[in-house]
Every structure is written in C-alpha cells, then in structure tokens.
Amino acid sequence: GWRSWPRPLFWYWLAIVVAFFVLNITYSQRAPGLGARWAMLLLNVGAAALGVRFWQYLRKNRVLAGFVKPVALLFVGLNILALFANAYGRVSLAKMFTTTAIFGLTQVVALSAFVRIVTEAFYLQVQRSRQAGGLSGRLGFGKIESGLRKGLTAVVGVLWLMLFTTNLNLYNLFYRIIGSTLTAPHKLGSTVFTLSSILLFVGIIFLTIQLQKYVGYFFGETDDEFSVDTDRKGSWMVAIRLSILAVGLFMATLASGLPVDKIAIVLGALGVGIGLGLQNIINNLVSGVILIFERPFQVGDYIEVKGQTGRVKDIGIRASKLISQAGSEIILPNGDLLSNHVINWTLSNNHIRTELALNLGPEIDLDEARRLISEEILKNPNTLHKIAPEILLNSVATTGYDLRALFWINNIRQEQALKSELLAGIYQRLTQAGIAMR
Numbered sequence: 001g002w003r004s005w006p007r008p009l010f011w012y013w014l015a016i017v018v019a020f021f022v023l024n025i026t027y028s029q030r031a032p033g034l035g036a037r038w039a040m041l042l043l044n045v046g047a048a049a050l051g052v053r054f055w056q057y058l059r060k061n062r063v064l065a066g067f068v069k070p071v072a073l074l075f076v077g078l079n080i081l082a083l084f085a086n087a088y089g090r091v092s093l094a095k096m097f098t099t100t101a102i103f104g105l106t107q108v109v110a111l112s113a114f115v116r117i118v119t120e121a122f123y124l125q126v127q128r129s130r131q132a133g134g135l136s137g138r139l140g141f142g143k144i145e146s147g148l149r150k151g152l153t154a155v156v157g158v159l160w161l162m163l164f165t166t167n168l169n170l171y172n173l174f175y176r177i178i179g180s181t182l183t184a185p186h187k188l189g190s191t192v193f194t195l196s197s198i199l200l201f202v203g204i205i206f207l208t209i210q211l212q213k214y215v216g217y218f219f220g221e222t223d224d225e226f227s228v229d230t231d232r233k234g235s236w237m238v239a240i241r242l243s244i245l246a247v248g249l250f251m252a253t254l255a256s257g258l259p260v261d262k263i264a265i266v267l268g269a270l271g272v273g274i275g276l277g278l279q280n281i282i283n284n285l286v287s288g289v290i291l292i293f294e295r296p297f298q299v300g301d302y303i304e305v306k307g308q309t310g311r312v313k314d315i316g317i318r319a320s321k322l323i324s325q326a327g328s329e330i331i332l333p334n335g336d337l338l339s340n341h342v343i344n345w346t347l348s349n350n351h352i353r354t355e356l357a358l359n360l361g362p363e364i365d366l367d368e369a370r371r372l373i374s375e376e377i378l379k380n381p382n383t384l385h386k387i388a389p390e391i392l393l394n395s396v397a398t399t400g401y402d403l404r405a406l407f408w409i410n411n412i413r414q415e416q417a418l419k420s421e422l423l424a425g426i427y428q429r430l431t432q433a434g435i436a437m438r
Helices: 007-026 034-060 068-087 091-132 141-167 171-183 195-219 236-256 260-277 279-294 334-339 366-379 412-432
Strands: 185-188 191-194 302-305 308-315 319-323 329-333 342-344 352-360 390-397 400-409
Touching: 007 034, 007 091, 034 068, 034 091, 068 091, 091 141, 141 171, 141 195, 171 195, 191 195, 195 236, 236 279, 279 329, 279 334, 308 329, 319 334, 329 334, 352 366, 352 412, 366 390, 366 400, 366 412, 400 412
Parallel strands: none
Antiparallel strands: 185 191, 302 308, 302 342, 308 319, 319 329, 352 400, 390 400
C-alpha cells in the first residue's frame, strides 16, 4: 500500500491528488471570467512543472511500473496544450486537455499500484498453496513474476487507453476503425477469414505456451538445485504440459472459427516438409512422450547416461535436465535418453554399495582391525545394517596392509559426505585401539 512507498513518492502522489481536485473545481465553471482564466493558466503551469519533476523522479528511482513515465510526459504535454488553448480563448478545449491529463496520470498511478498488489497477492497465494500441499524448496517466482507483470501491463494498458480516448472524445472513432479493420473479411483461395480470428488464434496459442511453461511451479517444481527435498516425482508433469498444449491448440482452432479441415490439410503439408528438416526435434518430442509411459526414471532420480551423472531436475517435452554433483545443469535431448544406455541408481531405492581404501601399519592385529572397522561402519545410521560390510585384504607389503571396506549406504546423494564421516570415525577408533594407519 501507500504506507510502503518512499517518502518523496508519497508527497508526489499527494500533490497529484490535490492538483486533481483543484483543477477539476477550477475548470467546473461554465463561463469563467478573466480572473478564473488567469488562475487556470497558473494551475496548468504548476501542473506541467509538477509533471516534469515527477517524471525526473521516476527516471532516477524505479518505484512504479515503467509505463508511468511516458504518461507523466503526456501529462506535461497536455497541460501545455491546455495553457495555449486557454490563452487563445478555447476554454472548453483547455478543459478537455486538463481533465484528460489529470485523469490519465491518477489512473495510471492507480493501475501501477494495482499491478503490484495483484502480483504480490498471486505470489502469496501460490506460496500458501504449496505449503498447504507439503511442498518445500525455493519457488523461482522471478520467472512467473515477469510473465505475470507483462500480462497485467497489457491488460491495464488497454484499460487506460480506453479511458484516455474516452476523455478526449476519441473512443468511438477508434472503436469503429479498429472494429471494421478486425472484422473485415479477407479471402485466401476459397478460405474466408478475418484479422480478429487470426489474432484470437495466435493469442490462445501464446497463452497456452505460457501456461505450460509455468504450470510446474504450482505442482512443486522449484529452481532450488540444493533443496533437501529429494522425493521422487512422477513424469506426469510432462503429460500435463502436453495435455495443455493439445487442449490449447484445439480451443484456439474452435475459437478462431477457422475451418478445421483446411487447417488439417495445411498442417499435413507442412508436416512433410518440416519433418524432413526437423527429424531430430520430432524424435525428441516423440521420445518425451515415450518417457512418460515407460518411466525409466523420474524427477529426483540419480542417473548416468553417456558418461554424464546427476540428479534428474526436469523431464521436458524436448529435453531433460540433470544436476551434476558439481552443481552444473546438464541438458540432454530426450532422444539420447531413450536410445542410449541409462543407469538409474535410484529406480527401486536409493541404496548404493561404496568402498573405502584403508592403509594400515605392519605390526597390527588384522582380525581386530577388521572387527573395529566393521563396527564403526554399522554404527552409522546411514549405512545398511542388514547387509554386513566386507573388509577385504587388497595387498600385503613390508610397509603394512591395504584393505578395502565394501558396504551399502541408504542414500546415494550422501555418498561422499558419508565416506568422509566414516573415514574420520574409523581413524579415531583404530587410533584409540593402538592400531596405526599410514
């Protein structure tokens, strides 16, 4: 709200509100005298000066939406036009310019605040829904916010233009021109269409693409590669995206009124030509659909393919993303995932067998060392206790014994941290027992 605004912005807004009332009261006179006209001139000069200062403040401080700045300049220009109109005796024209200017500026500031309020309310609602559903992880709201702000800006821009042209008595003129342009029939061969049907088709397709792009955030997808929530999620998200695209295309075709049979013929002809040049892309799209139903891996699985190892972050329509242990994102086309050998370390569980290399001194009790190492491994809660560790003698030399400790852990993602923890524990345990490590 206004309480969160910076102090200078609040005073500018207060000055604009005062100017709104003063200008409307002054210009409400039907037959203003010479004194009233001089007052109008001075008020227009003051309003223009206020607009210039407000525009300079907005240029230096990004506190309102970007579309407010050009309206502030328009406010200055209309007040200057009103000043000249008043000076030449066109009081009614000056009144129209002044009213349009002050209404336009107050409305655009209010609409800017509306965009901000809706964006923040949307963010809070999404966060509340995710928390109610037990979803954790950082929500990458920056991507959603950008698209939402653009959409809201387009909507409020159209609303503001309607109000602005109404104040200038130009709304009906523009409505007739735009309406006749959009509804005028055009003919291409035997097909008759209008620009409105084309724009409606393109608009629905655009909204469909945006929806499938951001829908994952509402079902638990995050941009947090380091989230501790490693629960596996099904590949149904790809099915949802494909369903949205299919439904959107169907609705766009019906809403536009374009003949379905003609569209099918065009798409069929394009499909032959495009298919020859975009075989890899089509292969990846089809592979994405196959991955949905075969489910060789899911989001959150730890896989290895073509020498690349990482956790599956996203299964897309065309490509999938892995997060490597170093934190880099690996993008693999779905066709490669389907045609190459994929090692899924977590298909049925998160267990993995790992090993530790231990070098012990020569003058030790080997059996006692094995027992202590085995006890230390089983003492850790992150190792599997139902499978006993194997402590194997790898080599013997005058300098001592080389051992390999083979054991199972219950989470592949903690392998390196767990090995470090066990190595420190084994060293401390053997040292206390008088068994030297080298």
